[in-house]
Amino acid sequence: MIPIASVNPVAKLGAGLIVSLFLLATIDWVSATTALVLELAIIAFFGIEPKRFWLRTLPVWLAAPLTALTILLYGRYDGTVYFEFLLIRISDGSIELALATFLRVLAIGLPAVVLFISIDPTDFADGLAQRLRLPDRFVIGALAAVRMVGLFLEDWRSLELARRARGVADRGRVRRIAGQGFALLVLSIRRGSKLSIAMEARGFGGDTPRTWARKSPWGRAEWLTLLVGLLIGVTATVVAVLTGSWNLIVG
Amino acid sequence: MRGLDLRIDPGERVLLLGESGAGKSTFLHALAGVVGDDEGETEGSLLVDGEHPAAHRGRTGLVIQDPDSQVILERVGDDVAFGCENLGVPRDEIWLRVRDSLAAVGLDVSLDRNTSALSGGQKQRLALAGVLAMRPGLIVLDEPTANLDPEGVTEVRDAVIRVAESTGATIVVVEHRVSVWSDVVDRIVVLAAGGGVIADGAPADVLARQGKELAARGVWIPQYPPPRPVRAERGPQHTLLSARQLTVGRSNHALGAPLDLEILSSHALAITGPNGVGKSTLALTLGGLLPPVGGAVVASPALATGAGEHPIRWKSRKLLTRIGTVFQDPEHQLLTSTVRAELEVGPRALKLPDSEVDARVEELLTRLRLDRLAEANPFTLSGGEKRRLSVATALATRPQVLVLDEPTFGQDSRTWSELLALLARLVDDGSSVIAVSHDLDFVAALADSTVVLE
Numbered sequence: 001m002i003p004i005a006s007v008n009p010v011a012k013l014g015a016g017l018i019v020s021l022f023l024l025a026t027i028d029w030v031s032a033t034t035a036l037v038l039e040l041a042i043i044a045f046f047g048i049e050p051k052r053f054w055l056r057t058l059p060v061w062l063a064a065p066l067t068a069l070t071i072l073l074y075g076r077y078d079g080t081v082y083f084e085f086l087l088i089r090i091s092d093g094s095i096e097l098a099l100a101t102f103l104r105v106l107a108i109g110l111p112a113v114v115l116f117i118s119i120d121p122t123d124f125a126d127g128l129a130q131r132l133r134l135p136d137r138f139v140i141g142a143l144a145a146v147r148m149v150g151l152f153l154e155d156w157r158s159l160e161l162a163r164r165a166r167g168v169a170d171r172g173r174v175r176r177i178a179g180q181g182f183a184l185l186v187l188s189i190r191r192g193s194k195l196s197i198a199m200e201a202r203g204f205g206g207d208t209p210r211t212w213a214r215k216s217p218w219g220r221a222e223w224l225t226l227l228v229g230l231l232i233g234v235t236a237t238v239v240a241v242l243t244g245s246w247n248l249i250v251g
Numbered sequence: 252m253r254g255l256d257l258r259i260d261p262g263e264r265v266l267l268l269g270e271s272g273a274g275k276s277t278f279l280h281a282l283a284g285v286v287g288d289d290e291g292e293t294e295g296s297l298l299v300d301g302e303h304p305a306a307h308r309g310r311t312g313l314v315i316q317d318p319d320s321q322v323i324l325e326r327v328g329d330d331v332a333f334g335c336e337n338l339g340v341p342r343d344e345i346w347l348r349v350r351d352s353l354a355a356v357g358l359d360v361s362l363d364r365n366t367s368a369l370s371g372g373q374k375q376r377l378a379l380a381g382v383l384a385m386r387p388g389l390i391v392l393d394e395p396t397a398n399l400d401p402e403g404v405t406e407v408r409d410a411v412i413r414v415a416e417s418t419g420a421t422i423v424v425v426e427h428r429v430s431v432w433s434d435v436v437d438r439i440v441v442l443a444a445g446g447g448v449i450a451d452g453a454p455a456d457v458l459a460r461q462g463k464e465l466a467a468r469g470v471w472i473p474q475y476p477p478p479r480p481v482r483a484e485r486g487p488q489h490t491l492l493s494a495r496q497l498t499v500g501r502s503n504h505a506l507g508a509p510l511d512l513e514i515l516s517s518h519a520l521a522i523t524g525p526n527g528v529g530k531s532t533l534a535l536t537l538g539g540l541l542p543p544v545g546g547a548v549v550a551s552p553a554l555a556t557g558a559g560e561h562p563i564r565w566k567s568r569k570l571l572t573r574i575g576t577v578f579q580d581p582e583h584q585l586l587t588s589t590v591r592a593e594l595e596v597g598p599r600a601l602k603l604p605d606s607e608v609d610a611r612v613e614e615l616l617t618r619l620r621l622d623r624l625a626e627a628n629p630f631t632l633s634g635g636e637k638r639r640l641s642v643a644t645a646l647a648t649r650p651q652v653l654v655l656d657e658p659t660f661g662q663d664s665r666t667w668s669e670l671l672a673l674l675a676r677l678v679d680d681g682s683s684v685i686a687v688s689h690d691l692d693f694v695a696a697l698a699d700s701t702v703v704l705e
Contacts, residue, residue, distance in 0.1 A: 122325055144323055150367060151319060158583040161540040165576040166586060167600035167648065169567035179586070186630065187582060194320035200285045201313035202323070202381060203337035208308075213332035213345045 002045045003221075005118040010127035011222035012115040015229030020108050022233030026247055029096065031240035032103035038232045039111050046114065056117050060109035068102035107236075121146050123216070130216040137205065144195060148188070155187050156180070253294065254446040261388065264415055264422040266432045266454070269442035270468040270663075275425040278442075279391045282423065283313035299389060309338045312382030316394040316661065318374035323381075327353070327369075328362030330377060334385040345384075352380040355417060356410040370526050372403025376410050383414055390414070392424040396431060397661035400526060400689040404431055427663045429465075430473045433458065441465065469635075469663030477668035479696045480675035488515040491554040491652055491683050492537065492562070492574075496546035499529055499536040505544045506532060507704055514652060516553075519674065519684040521694040524704035530687045531579060531656050533704065537685060538576035538654040539563050554651055568600050575650035579657045581641035582630065590632070590640060591616070591625045597648040615643045619669070635666035642670065652683045659690045671696055 004012075023035060043053075054061075071094060078093025125143040128134045159180050163169045169176065199205070240246035255278070259265055267275050280286045281297055284304035297304060299311055312334075315321055324330040328349055335345040349362070356376040360369070369377060375395055382390060392411065396404040412435050415422050426432055433439070439457040441450040450461045458465075458472060466475035492514035498505040506529030514520065514537070522530050535541040537548055539562025549560050550573070558569045565573070578584050587593045594615055598608040616622040619639040624632065629640055638658065645653060653674075659667050674684050674697055688694055694701060 120325075122329055147323070147325055155583070158578065158580070161535060161576075162578055162584040163586070164540055164567045165538065165570065165578070166584060166644065167568045167571040167597050168586065183585070190582075190630075191320055194315070194317065195323070197280070197285050198313075198315065198321035198378075199323055199333075200308075201283045201311075202334035203308040203385065204333070206308045206337060208337065208339040211336050211339050211342060211345070213329065213336050213342060213349075215342075 002042070002047075004046050004115070006221070007225050008127050008131065008216060008218055008222045009119045009124040010131045010216070011218070011225040012119060013124075015225045016112045016115055018226065018229035019111060019233050022237050023104055023108055026237070026240060027097070027100050027104065028240055028245040028247055029100040029103055030243050030245040031236040032100060032107045034239045035232050035236040036103055036107040036110070038235060039107060042228065043111070043114050048114065048117065052117070053114070057110055057113050060106060060113055063109065064102050064105040067105055068098040071101050072098035123214070126212060126214050126216040130212055131218060136210050140199075140204065144199065145192075148191060148195065151191060152184065152188055156184055159183050159187075255295075255442070255448065257440065257448065257451075259421060259423065261421055262419050263438055264436040265424070265438045265440055266429070266436040267423060267425045267440050267442065268429070268465060268470050269449075270444055270470070273442040273444045274446075275442060276393050279313065279393045279423065279425060282389065282391050283311045284308060285313065309334065309385040310387055311389045311391060312379075312385055312387035314375065314378045314382060314390070314392045314395045316397050318371045318378070318398060321378045321381075322366045322369075322374055325366060326362065327358070327360055327364045327366055327377060330366055331380045331384050334381050338385055348384040348386070349380075352383040355383055355414050356380045357406070357413070370403065371399045372406040375399065375403070375407045379407070379410055379414065383418070386418075387420060389421045389423065392422070392426075394426050394661065395424065396426065396428070401691065402525070404428075408432065408435070427469065427661075428471045429458070430471065433473070466664065469665035471664045476692075477664040477671075479668070480672045482675060483679040485517040485679055486681060488517050489553060490514070490551045491516055492551065493549050494537065494546065495549060497533075497536070497543050497548060498545035499532045499541065500544040501532060501541070503544055509546055510702075512537075512702065514683050514685060516651065516683050517678055517681050518699050519678045519686065519697045521698035521701040522685065522687045522704065523689065523694060523701060528704040530704055534654050534656050534685065534687045535576065536563075537574075537652075539565060539570055539574050540576060571597050571601055571648040571650065573650055574652045574654065575645035575648065577641050577645050577653070577655040577658060579660065581637040584641050584644065585629045588628055589626050590621055590629055593629050593640060593644055594647050597644060601648060611647050615647055618673075619643045634661050635663055638662060638666060638670070642673070646673075646677075650682070652685065653677060655684070655686045655688075657688055657690075658686060659688065659693045667693070 019035060023032060072090060073088045075094035075097045077089050077091045079091055081089060081091045083090040121143055125139045129136055129139040163176065163180065237246065269275050277286065282299060282304055304311060322330060323333050331349045331352055332345050335348055340348070356379050358373060358376045358380060366377065396407050399407065408431055411422065414420065424432055424436070433454045436454060439452065439454045440448060441457065441461055443449045450457045458474065462472045462474055466472045490513050494510055494512035496509040496511065498507065498509050500506045522533060524530055532541065536543055539548070542563045548562055550562050554573055558565050558573065562570065562574060585593060586596055591612060594612045595608055598611055616625055619642070621636065621640060621643065624636060629637065632640060642658065658670055662670070671693065678684050686697065
């Protein structure tokens with residue numbers, strides 16, 4: 001079992017980015033397949049419960065075929081044409097491109113989602129500020145905002161019920177949601193300003209250089225994570241070049 | 252506020268009183284150094300330790316009323332550490348302080364505990380611990396117990412006193428409920444609405460001299476309890492709503508055991524019980540806003556009058572004259588930009604003629620002392636005014652059943668007693684009132700029967 005949860009979130013982000021860069025440079029099915037096979041083999045050792053894995057990655061599994069379908073119907077026309085109707089034209093070229101796109105969305109999306117399941121927002125903020133040296137104010141502010149999302153969801157539900165109680169929930173759905181969205185905006189600005197007072201009262205935003213209560217560890221595991229990302233990207237590229245299917249996207 | 256002359260010595264424990272709008276909160280914020288120069292005008296000087304309050308952040312700690320808006324981070328330990336980090340305290344020292352502070356406020360939970368899973372009283376003690384970890388010389392508390400159940404009130408009060416005794420910190424607290432603090436502070440200062448100080452001295456003296464006057468202005472003085480309504484003779488009762496083997500919950504997750512209830516006309520029912528047992532959820536379900544998880548809420552023919560027997564299936568507009576609901580947080584119910592328009596929403600949804608709408612709105616404005624605020628933006632009202640407005644909006648459509656969730660939370664004694672009188676009259680006139688409440692005085696004064704959820 002690979003203890004991926006304890007790896008510094010910045011390293012996970014980095015590994016994901018490295019793989020994406022290699023895969024975005026080309027559009028062919030060989031490189032995407034190679035990367036996907038390697039990734040799935042590694043993910044299998046992360047010890048994620050199957051139910052959780054499928055649930056969290058569901059959006060990727062939905063997005064991949066939908067993107068591929070679009071390309072299949074409207075993509076580059078090349079070779080034999082199998083079907084034609086108005087703007088739709090399915091050809092050898094669009095089939096190949098659709099397959100490559102399908103695999104590519106999976107190869108980039110799956111590891112991104114799987115790596116982020118185990119990321120704790122606080123640890124991530126620590127990493128961004130301490131390792132990548134992003135400005136404290138920005139990182140802590142964003143972190144506090146993320147924590148408020150849960151409150152916004154509760155607000156939204158209350159607003160919905162309150163509108164029913166006020167007798168105005170029967171009118172058009174679009175108008176209702178627009179009005180409710182505006183109310184949520186007002187509430188969230190009020191919550192935000194209260195939170196910023198609370199933060200300021202605890203010395204946030206002062207001139208004293210900030211210390212960090214938590215370490216953001218960086219060691220062998222983090223370098224290894226980046227290395228694995230690099231290896232996947234390089235392997236996929238090499239295999240694609242050797243089989244002659246690698247094609248650089250220019251512009 | 253203006254023209255205030257006040258000197259507070261190190262180690263004093265001061266209770267600050269004054270009617271709503273006397274500027275108590277503003278004063279506390281200024282002490283904590285969180286009133287920006289762009290937020291209003293300042294004249295004169297305010298010094299903490301002989302310096303401008305913003306000059307040394309962290310010397311003054313601030314705890315505010317709303318438990319949810321001062322939790323900053325997700326884990327208990329990290330949240331307490333936040334202030335220390337900002338002050339540049341070294342890492343090892345931070346964790347020593349975190350443990351000390353949590354012990355001092357008696358919050359015995361793991362450092363990794365999720366802060367959103369804490370009760371209101373625990374969140375307030377967490378905020379106090381976060382303040383304490385900065386080792387402040389002055390701790391200011393702005394109605395720290397107003398939003399808490401009785402248990403939470405005692406928890407927080409005791410934690411503040413323990414902290415004051417062990418650290419010798421100066422304490423300045425604002426609270427409407429004098430009885431919570433009068434025995435443990437050594438000085439009471441009463442601020443005048445226009446500015447300046449009305450009374451200043453030992454708690455017993457100030458209360459003896461000013462008690463009656465303060466009580467009339469909405470401060471809770473134990474010796475001068477707010478007036479309670481005289482109840483009238485009531486007509487015969489009949490069933491309006493009944494709950495049959497009802498279980499309630501959110502997203503099909505049931506809270507508590509099945510419940511049978513009869514909601515009668517000319518009757519006030521109180522729902523009480525500890526935090527988290529589903530009192531609010533029950534109120535929303537009885538109000539026809541949430542679907543039951545099990546069993547049913549059934550409207551009698553007298554209440555339904557052709558709308559069908561399940562309130563949850565009624566159109567939103569059908570609810571208006573049948574079941575009104577007043578939410579715990581009035582801000583969730585606000586829809587418009589003036590008080591008058593807010594009151595017109597319900598009657599207009601019922602398509603009442605203009606003359607009738609105007610008549611109802613005018614009557615409510617006067618009855619709930621909102622007439623001077625008719626053109627004000629509802630969001631700018633004080634807590635008590637917002638509460639009166641949210642009750643008024645429900646009354647505007649004259650529902651036969653009125654459901655209220657914690658109507659007296661954070662209210663001064665004047666609003667409390669007006670609210671009570673209003674609800675008592677509704678019941679005497681034949682309506683049914685269902686109130687979720689932690690407020691034992693309120694329950695005792697109004698309820699004809701009480702359901703305790705466990």
